Amino acid sequence: MYIISSCLCGNACRYNGSAGEIARYPRIRELLAQGMAVPVCPEALGGLPVPRPPAEITGGTAADVLKGQAKVVNINGNDVTRNYVEGARKALEIALQAGCTKAILKERSPACGVRAVYDGKFNKHVVPGDGVFAALLKAHGFTVLSDEEL
Numbered sequence: 044m045y046i047i048s049s050c051l052c053g054n055a056c057r058y059n060g061s062a063g064e065i066a067r068y069p070r071i072r073e074l075l076a077q078g079m080a081v082p083v084c085p086e087a088l089g090g091l092p093v094p095r096p097p098a099e100i101t102g103g104t105a106a107d108v109l110k111g112q113a114k115v116v117n118i119n120g121n122d123v124t125r126n127y128v129e130g131a132r133k134a135l136e137i138a139l140q141a142g143c144t145k146a147i148l149k150e151r152s153p154a155c156g157v158r159a160v161y162d163g164k165f166n167k168h169v170v171p172g173d174g175v176f177a178a179l180l181k182a183h184g185f186t187v188l189s190d191e192e193l
């Protein structure tokens with residue numbers, strides 16, 4: 044079973060209110076049709092609205108965020124760390140209960156990014172790293188793929 048970023052499944056939960064283009068992801072369409080995919084949006088599960096201001100990890104890595112040693116801050120300067128940590132934990136719980144061992148997540152998101160995220164300065168600069176949910180899944184032994192690896 045796969046836990047999958049909800050926006051990649053065509054749900055309009057992205058920060059700007061849009062959905063991912065599911066037409067681009069035949070593998071995800073196949074998994075959904077087979078009942079092998081569980082869509083989650085960790086940002087929404089953390090209580091954030093749609094749409095919402097964009098946010099980035101600052102002061103460390105996603106693993107540091109989970110340890111309380113770095114933050115997630117939105118473009119207005121508001122600390123949304125608690126939303127990201129709670130959302131990631133709730134999404135992990137859903138994944139475990141559904142028997143998921145693999146994930147397909149949206150690259151560069153501060154929650155779902157797998158190999159790259161923005162650098163925390165809101166200048167569109169990308170750095171190696173993962174999002175808070177991706178880091179939590181990896182720490183629990185999940186195989187985590189980016190949508191860009193499909």
Ligand code: SF4
Pocket residue numbers: 047048049050051056057058083084085086087149152154155
């Ligand atoms: S948190 Fe993940 S699932 Fe939700 S909109 Fe962002 S990338 Fe998509």
